[in-house]
Amino acid sequence: QVQLQESGPGLVKPSETLSLTCTVSGGSISSYYWSWIRQPAGKGLEWIGRIYTSGSTNYNPSLKSRVTMSVDTSKNQFSLKLTSVTAADTAFYYCARELKEYYGSGVWHNWFDPWGQGTLVTVSS
């Protein structure tokens, strides 16, 4: 089955850029939306944005000015860059596939499955 694995530095300095990569195994990255979701320790989930394998993106307006996502289909990977980080960006970062299924009459449903195990990124000098 499809598995996702996040990778990247666990410590980033304030004002610098957070960079993470998600590697997809057990299946093709093609023809899906791929999302990044974060969770500060002990808090709730925040959707950062998503990228389609064509390169089309949707970002959360709250982070849009600082976020860039990219995809490398040859490596079955997609990536997140978050610039000008502060302590508020300290969180567990998850990658996830957004599945989409047609229910008829023009109705599509989407959900996140599977998720990566998550990686903790701490912003500190």
Add this chain to the structure above:
Amino acid sequence: DIQMTQSPSSLSASVGDRVTITCRARQSIINHLNWYQQKPGKAPKLLIYAASSLQSGVPSRISGSGSGTDFTLTISSLQPEDFATYYCQQSYSTPRTFGQGTKVEIK
């Protein structure tokens, strides 16, 4: 953004209890609503999609219902492995948004 509000934020229950968690959307999301379970130190796991469809492998004691703005996740007979935090999430529009979570603890 579509705000999602869960209630209660936490609850204490015993094994065998029936547990109900509510999720309310600020506007109609029809039935574009998913539920996830998260255990400490783990990623969220999909339980229910499209408001009431049970994900493969999820036990049938877990069910979802609702439409429009009000949704419910029910565990008919709570088992030890069900103690966790539960999140609802709307997929009606972007940005995708989650409820704040409901922590189910052992009484």
